[in-house]
Amino acid sequence: MGYDRSAGRARLRAFFLLIVLAVCGPALSDAQAPVEMGQPPPNLSPPSALVAQDTPNDRGESIDLSWTASPQEALTPSPVASYAIERAVSASGPFEAIGQASIGETSFTDNSVKDGNAYFYRLRTTDLQGRSGEASAVIGPVSSKGQWFDRKKASTLLLTFGFCMTVIGLIRAARKGKKFYIRPIPGLSAVDEAIGRATEMGRPILFVPGLGVSSEVSTLAAFTLLGRVAKKTAEYQTQVIVPCYDPIVMTICQEIVKSSFMDAGRPELYRENDVYFVTQDQFSYTAAVNGIMLRELPATNFYIGKFYAESLVLAETGSLAGSIQIAGTDEMVQIPFFVAACDYTLIGEELYASSAYLSQEPPLLGTLKAQDYGKAIGAIVMVIGAIMALADQRWFVDFFKVQ
Amino acid sequence: MQRELPRIITLVTGLFLAIQYFIPHRYSEQFYETALDWLIIIGIFSIALGVASLVNHQRQKIKRREEGFRFSYVLLAGLLFMCLTGFITGSGTDSLFYRWGYVGILSPITSTMFALLAFYIASAAFRAFRARTVIATILLVSAVIVMMGRVPLGERLIPGIAHASDWLLNVPNMAAKRAIAIGLGLGGSATALKVVLGIEAPHLR
Numbered sequence: 001m002g003y004d005r006s007a008g009r010a011r012l013r014a015f016f017l018l019i020v021l022a023v024c025g026p027a028l029s030d031a032q033a034p035v036e037m038g039q040p041p042p043n044l045s046p047p048s049a050l051v052a053q054d055t056p057n058d059r060g061e062s063i064d065l066s067w068t069a070s071p072q073e074a075l076t077p078s079p080v081a082s083y084a085i086e087r088a089v090s091a092s093g094p095f096e097a098i099g100q101a102s103i104g105e106t107s108f109t110d111n112s113v114k115d116g117n118a119y120f121y122r123l124r125t126t127d128l129q130g131r132s133g134e135a136s137a138v139i140g141p142v143s144s145k146g147q148w149f150d151r152k153k154a155s156t157l158l159l160t161f162g163f164c165m166t167v168i169g170l171i172r173a174a175r176k177g178k179k180f181y182i183r184p185i186p187g188l189s190a191v192d193e194a195i196g197r198a199t200e201m202g203r204p205i206l207f208v209p210g211l212g213v214s215s216e217v218s219t220l221a222a223f224t225l226l227g228r229v230a231k232k233t234a235e236y237q238t239q240v241i242v243p244c245y246d247p248i249v250m251t252i253c254q255e256i257v258k259s260s261f262m263d264a265g266r267p268e269l270y271r272e273n274d275v276y277f278v279t280q281d282q283f284s285y286t287a288a289v290n291g292i293m294l295r296e297l298p299a300t301n302f303y304i305g306k307f308y309a310e311s312l313v314l315a316e317t318g319s320l321a322g323s324i325q326i327a328g329t330d331e332m333v334q335i336p337f338f339v340a341a342c343d344y345t346l347i348g349e350e351l352y353a354s355s356a357y358l359s360q361e362p363p364l365l366g367t368l369k370a371q372d373y374g375k376a377i378g379a380i381v382m383v384i385g386a387i388m389a390l391a392d393q394r395w396f397v398d399f400f401k402v403q
Numbered sequence: 404m405q406r407e408l409p410r411i412i413t414l415v416t417g418l419f420l421a422i423q424y425f426i427p428h429r430y431s432e433q434f435y436e437t438a439l440d441w442l443i444i445i446g447i448f449s450i451a452l453g454v455a456s457l458v459n460h461q462r463q464k465i466k467r468r469e470e471g472f473r474f475s476y477v478l479l480a481g482l483l484f485m486c487l488t489g490f491i492t493g494s495g496t497d498s499l500f501y502r503w504g505y506v507g508i509l510s511p512i513t514s515t516m517f518a519l520l521a522f523y524i525a526s527a528a529f530r531a532f533r534a535r536t537v538i539a540t541i542l543l544v545s546a547v548i549v550m551m552g553r554v555p556l557g558e559r560l561i562p563g564i565a566h567a568s569d570w571l572l573n574v575p576n577m578a579a580k581r582a583i584a585i586g587l588g589l590g591g592s593a594t595a596l597k598v599v600l601g602i603e604a605p606h607l608r
Contacts (some may be wrong), residue, residue, distance in 0.1 A: 059429040146428035153425050160421075160592070215442070217591040220598055227605030233537055247453030256605045276460040277453035281509070283516035295470050311521060316523040329586045334581055340531035341504065348586030352594045354604055363602050367593045374589040 044125050044133030052142040060115045060146025066107045070125045084124045091120050091138050108142045113144050155400045165358045167370040174362035180369045187344035194324045195232045197297035204239035206298040210305025211245045218330040224355040230257040234264035242275040243313035244377050245285050250277045286310040290317045303327040307334045315341035412600040417599030
């Protein structure tokens with residue numbers, strides 16, 4: 001039996017072809033049958049109970065979506081990877097994808113809408129391969145609009161209004177001659193004594209208005225006390241030095257000191273060069289003020305306003321220089337430093353009491369008394385809140401939650 | 404009128420901004436952003452006032468030959484150097500001279516000032532924790548408990564001190580902090596109201 005060479009080559013080719021097919025077959029078949037994105041794989045159910053509504057208490061141009069997750073999310077392993085959010089301007093479409101929510105998320109905020117336009121939404125479940133399942137029911141039409149009142153701030157409005165009315169009522173009562181008891185505040189009682197000491201020693205007074213800008217309330221408190229201190233220094237013919245961190249604060253401080261000197265009848269004593277800008281770098285400012293303390297050796301230092309990490313560096317340097325020191329800030333972290341290093345510290349609302357306490361003017365005393373009433377009302381509300389919370393009446397506590 | 408006009412502007416702006424806080428609508432938001440933009444614009448212009456004040460103050464010191472007046476030369480030279488460098492080569496860290504002046508000189512100097520705080524804390528703590536009165540003694544004992552509770556060695560030496568430290572911080576300390584915060588909030592609101600209504604305006608007397 002002879003060997004057929006052509007048949008042998010054909011068998012060899014067939015053998016190699018089989019090997020090639022065996023090795024590359026699966027890859028080729030995959031390549032020949034690419035995944036069709038969006039084609040629904042079996043049993044990939046959409047989320048349900050889709051709700052779309054205008055975002056409440058917002059500026060407008062926003063719609064909130066929420067839904068119940070696909071039941072397949074709970075399976076292990078879960079075939080669900082995410083939810084594709086689609087939007088259209090009519091119920092029949094065409095729908096376009098506007099975002100994606102990850103597995104576990106059941107809400108989405110669409111911030112790409114225009115107020116007044118109607119929109120329709122639907123969701124699709126997407127698996128790990130990026131294939132989308134059947135679409136959920138279409139929800140809509142829904143449109144967005146901006147609100148003119150933020151209901152979450154209703155309690156803040158109520159309390160602010162109540163407090164303002166109390167202030168105005170007590171100012172009127174004070175103007176009619178009603179006398180109010182104001183508890184002694186050692187830090188403020190010491191102001192006149194501290195200015196007198198500086199006069200006796202023939203040394204200047206240093207007033208540091210802090211690192212705050214003019215829109216901060218603690219800086220406003222500093223302006224008030226500066227006015228009082230400057231008037232007294234003008235009467236006693238003592239120098240007051242005010243190094244400033246902010247140029248606007250500097251301008252206001254110059255006006256205050258100038259007005260106070262005029263009020264005291266000593267405008268000729270006012271020196272613009274005593275109220276000056278130093279720098280807007282925190283520790284450069286600290287170094288500059290420390291330098292003033294050690295060179296000028298002021299008899300009294302006032303630190304009133306906004307202070308941060310430099311508070312202790314300033315107060316300790318002043319203490320080493322032998323100055324009487326009076327401090328007040330609304331930065332609670334810095335209060336202990338001032339307590340440790342200063343002779344007197346204005347704590348809490350004492351910082352804002354200086355004008356009323358020192359001038360004893362009826363309108364100002366009225367505002368001071370209103371703060372006491374405010375605290376009393378706050379304490380009563382807290383007690384009622386505790387009782388209501390114990391009685392499981394959460395609505396009362398929720399109403400006063402700060403949003 | 405010179406005094407009344409600023410009071411009217413303060414009243415109108417203050418009331419608008421207070422009302423704006425409760426209105427989330429985008430028109431209200433735009434008004435707020437415009438007000439902030441104006442604040443920034445005014446702030447930028449005020450820098451010129453600040454620099455003028457600084458230069459004038461240093462000039463006076465040099466003129467009067469006050470103590471340490473030579474440092475005024477250093478300050479003015481530094482101001483001029485940084486201004487020129489910023490204008491000529493830009494203020495980013497790509498600029499060699501700016502980097503040299505700011506990163507190489509100013510940052511280490513200010514960091515040194517900040518580092519001094521550690522020594523000041525030690526000296527202030529020494530003064531504050533002297534047990535001269537009953538209250539000062541309570542403060543000293545509380546401080547020791549808190550400090551020991553914060554370090555691993557404290558719990559090792561005195562078991563349970565970390566819990567005592569946490570209790571001190573979260574109960575009596577928190578109560579005091581909240582009382583101060585309520586006082587500050589009410590005092591701040593009253594002061595803001597006084598300024599808006601013109602009851603208190605020390606710069607407009």
